[in-house]
Amino acid sequence: MSDRQTKTDVILIGAGIMSATLGALLKELVPEWNIKVFEKLAKPGEESSNEWNNAGTGHAALCELNYTNEKPDGSIDISKAIKINEQFQVSKQFWSYLVNRKLITNPQEFIKALPHMSLVQGESNVTFLKKRFEALSNNPLFQGMEYSDNPEKLEEWIPLIMNGRTSKDPIAATKIDSGTDVNFGALTRMLFDHLKNNKVEVHYKHSVKDIKRTSDGSWEVKVLDMDSGKMEHHTSKFVFIGGGGGSLPLLQKTGIPESKHIGGFPVSGLFMVCKNPKVIEQHHAKVYGKAKVGAPPMSVPHLDTRFINGKKALLFGPFAGFSPKFLKTGSNLDLIRSVKPNNILTMLAAGVKEMALTKYLIQQVLLSNEKRMEELREFIPNAKLEDWEIVVAGQRVQVIKDTEAGKGTLQFGTEVVSATDGSVAALLGASPGASTAVHVMLEVLEKCFPQHIKEWEPKIKEMIPSFGVSLSGNPDLFKDIDKSTSQTLGLSKKEPVNS
Numbered sequence: 001m002s003d004r005q006t007k008t009d010v011i012l013i014g015a016g017i018m019s020a021t022l023g024a025l026l027k028e029l030v031p032e033w034n035i036k037v038f039e040k041l042a043k044p045g046e047e048s049s050n051e052w053n054n055a056g057t058g059h060a061a062l063c064e065l066n067y068t069n070e071k072p073d074g075s076i077d078i079s080k081a082i083k084i085n086e087q088f089q090v091s092k093q094f095w096s097y098l099v100n101r102k103l104i105t106n107p108q109e110f111i112k113a114l115p116h117m118s119l120v121q122g123e124s125n126v127t128f129l130k131k132r133f134e135a136l137s138n139n140p141l142f143q144g145m146e147y148s149d150n151p152e153k154l155e156e157w158i159p160l161i162m163n164g165r166t167s168k169d170p171i172a173a174t175k176i177d178s179g180t181d182v183n184f185g186a187l188t189r190m191l192f193d194h195l196k197n198n199k200v201e202v203h204y205k206h207s208v209k210d211i212k213r214t215s216d217g218s219w220e221v222k223v224l225d226m227d228s229g230k231m232e233h234h235t236s237k238f239v240f241i242g243g244g245g246g247s248l249p250l251l252q253k254t255g256i257p258e259s260k261h262i263g264g265f266p267v268s269g270l271f272m273v274c275k276n277p278k279v280i281e282q283h284h285a286k287v288y289g290k291a292k293v294g295a296p297p298m299s300v301p302h303l304d305t306r307f308i309n310g311k312k313a314l315l316f317g318p319f320a321g322f323s324p325k326f327l328k329t330g331s332n333l334d335l336i337r338s339v340k341p342n343n344i345l346t347m348l349a350a351g352v353k354e355m356a357l358t359k360y361l362i363q364q365v366l367l368s369n370e371k372r373m374e375e376l377r378e379f380i381p382n383a384k385l386e387d388w389e390i391v392v393a394g395q396r397v398q399v400i401k402d403t404e405a406g407k408g409t410l411q412f413g414t415e416v417v418s419a420t421d422g423s424v425a426a427l428l429g430a431s432p433g434a435s436t437a438v439h440v441m442l443e444v445l446e447k448c449f450p451q452h453i454k455e456w457e458p459k460i461k462e463m464i465p466s467f468g469v470s471l472s473g474n475p476d477l478f479k480d481i482d483k484s485t486s487q488t489l490g491l492s493k494k495e496p497v498n499s
Helices: 017-029 079-100 123-137 151-157 184-197 244-254 334-338 344-353 355-365 369-377 433-448 450-463 475-488
Strands: 005-013 035-039 111-113 116-121 146-148 171-176 180-182 201-204 206-213 219-225 231-241 262-274 286-288 302-308 311-321 388-392 396-403 406-411 414-418 424-429
Touching (some): 005 219, 017 035, 017 433, 035 206, 079 433, 116 123, 123 146, 123 171, 146 151, 231 244, 244 262, 244 396, 244 424, 262 344, 311 355, 344 406, 396 424, 414 433, 424 433, 433 450
Parallel strands (some): 231 424
Antiparallel strands (some): 111 180, 206 219, 262 388, 262 396, 286 302, 396 406, 414 424
């Protein structure tokens, strides 16, 4: 046992996209601050940020139908879609800034232009999609979106999906070419290379065991060096907990009032991955359908072109499942250990309210390969079992908390929980997650460093020109920013900026 004690300005727990983003922002705003990162795995971006553990969609509400709800009067509420899109624009601006400054290079290794499409069947769904298209296409953020219910046009757009389709049900799709495929694993690794080059101490195979307040208001983080077996004690004025599903147990260890009455519900996922290059080449888009009745939002079926390890891939899913682990590399006791006296009623209330979700997850766990193929064939009528294999995706922990909607409400978004004094913050939840990492980390900065925001604002605006401005309400600014970021990131016809 070591009594090694060190002091630092900032401690980041977890080497995923969130810590990478927060570290990169802080290095631009206050380069003199000392930052330490602790990650229990051997490399960065190995859990939720890894390219095989998420859908790789640059979530901008271009194709995800769950971000546009139909109101009782039949109109379409696009407010959430606008919000998500603007948040993704913030990410693109920061990534462009890093590329332009040559702090990261070769953006085509983590982001590629790829059409985003929504696909529906059945008269009521087609009516909904047309209304959604009309509502979105009037907004500058969604200009360029096309709609078609003509089977011949759809065959041009999605030949793999239309080939062999015999159903007489009406079918329709929207398509927008400004969508993206994002390899968040590659981006995370790039950002950590950048941080290490800028004197950020990154400690892999270091597992955080406890977080306690010290008498002077700092935080002492107890860390196990997994190679040596020695325990270390690091103190810091500010701690960010960005451990994916592992964030909730660490937040609970802080004991801050904001950590009370919060629970977590773990959901695992599977993707079907195509092994046949001839099939892969027939599809070039991310195509999102509608979730089945009773299915959670993160289980919307989609057929995705992906770019992984420099190769084009084709994935279908996700299929939801249940595991008591909070991380893929976690423990089967994670869920039980997260139940505390202060959140047990919240958890029980959620259990009663979410019986339909529990039933759905049990059904998903029990799906045979042939049943999964039936779901795939709703997208690809001619799909063959021998062309596909199963890959286990990431583990997600959905937040359960008491809200105005009642006790034990299951949340499907991403949220920041921070202490009143801003000395500690944790990121909980999942989708849209990584796509909005820059927006969420700016939220962390605003919550935790309000005394610095005014002095930081000029630099923030240099990195993110739209900071504090609604792009939806400023079409000319959006046009300029979109043109600039697309060119820098290689999403337009001009070549990206390289080293």
